[in-house]
Amino acid sequence: MARFCWKLTLLLLAFSLFMPQVLFNRVEANHLQLVEPEIDQKFSVPVHKNDQTDQRSSKKLREKQIVSLGQLNRKYPETFIIHGPRLMQVALTFDDVPDPRFTPQILDVLANEKVKATFFVIGSRAQQHPRMVSRIAREGHIIGNHSYNHPQFHKVPLSAYQQQINRTEQIIDGIIGYKPALIRPPYGDITEPQLRWAKQTGYTVVNWNVDSLDWKGLNKEAVKKNIMNTAGQGSIILQHGGGGTGSDLSGTIAALPDIIRQLKKKGYTFVTLPEMLNIKKNK
Numbered sequence: 147m148a149r150f151c152w153k154l155t156l157l158l159l160a161f162s163l164f165m166p167q168v169l170f171n172r173v174e175a176n177h178l179q180l181v182e183p184e185i186d187q188k189f190s191v192p193v194h195k196n197d198q199t200d201q202r203s204s205k206k207l208r209e210k211q212i213v214s215l216g217q218l219n220r221k222y223p224e225t226f227i228i229h230g231p232r233l234m235q236v237a238l239t240f241d242d243v244p245d246p247r248f249t250p251q252i253l254d255v256l257a258n259e260k261v262k263a264t265f266f267v268i269g270s271r272a273q274q275h276p277r278m279v280s281r282i283a284r285e286g287h288i289i290g291n292h293s294y295n296h297p298q299f300h301k302v303p304l305s306a307y308q309q310q311i312n313r314t315e316q317i318i319d320g321i322i323g324y325k326p327a328l329i330r331p332p333y334g335d336i337t338e339p340q341l342r343w344a345k346q347t348g349y350t351v352v353n354w355n356v357d358s359l360d361w362k363g364l365n366k367e368a369v370k371k372n373i374m375n376t377a378g379q380g381s382i383i384l385q386h387g388g389g390g391t392g393s394d395l396s397g398t399i400a401a402l403p404d405i406i407r408q409l410k411k412k413g414y415t416f417v418t419l420p421e422m423l424n425i426k427k428n429k
């Protein structure tokens with residue numbers, strides 16, 4: 147009997163030691179299951195059609211980046227944003243502007259629908275088309291920094307990344323009179339030291355959680371479907387207002403009125419990123 151009690155005590159001891167671990171792991175696993183798919187599925191790194199080199203190296207890169215970008219989002223939740231608060235608000239964002247082929251048409255639609263959006267400007271393009279940048283700001287939209295010539299940030303040293311941001315900032319400031327507080331890294335790609343510098347110097351880095359994939363030259367229905375299927379409370383929607391040689395954003399432009407009207411009908415209001423995130427548009 148004493149021997150049995152001794153064995154039972156050992157068994158209970160082992161159970162009490164290991165059970166919390168088992169339970170904890172299970173909670174962690176459930177937590178990860180809730181969090182990871184949202185970030186991994188929606189937070190893809192787009193590879194633009196005009197950049198063949200990036201397409202070739204993209205698969206390995208994407209696998210590495212998805213994990214690290216998700217981790218960065220959790221580590222720097224105030225600086226590295228993927229979506230806004232869960233309110234009945236959405237933010238339209240247009241990258242790679244200005245582009246005389248597409249940006250003015252997007253501005254026309256937004257003016258017609260009385261919606262304000264956020265435009266991420268490429269410095270070298272702003273130099274070529276300063277009046278288009280003025281128009282974006284004059285019509286009440288917000289301007290953010292999208293680098294000087296669209297490199298993949300993880301491939302450039304910290305100093306070159308800083309130059310990309312600073313040079314573009316000076317160009318934008320010279321045109322519209324403020325230094326944007328928002329950065330969107332090309333392809334959504336940024337390293338931890340680069341993000342830390344952005345945080346220290348007062349920027350907010352904003353990616354997206356709804357990807358139109360419009361850079362692929364999709365038609366109106368495909369662009370609409372990509373957005374309407376995933377847009378929800380606090381969504382930051384990625385579209386493009388400019389592209390490379392041969393880019394076709396006619397699907398983006400054609401889909402825009404329907405997207406705006408349908409989301410309004412569902413009760414969403416359209417806000418700029420500074421409104422959504424309750425931050426200043428300038429540094």
Ligand SMILES: [Zn+2]
Nearest residue numbers: 241242332333
């Ligand atoms: Zn871009």
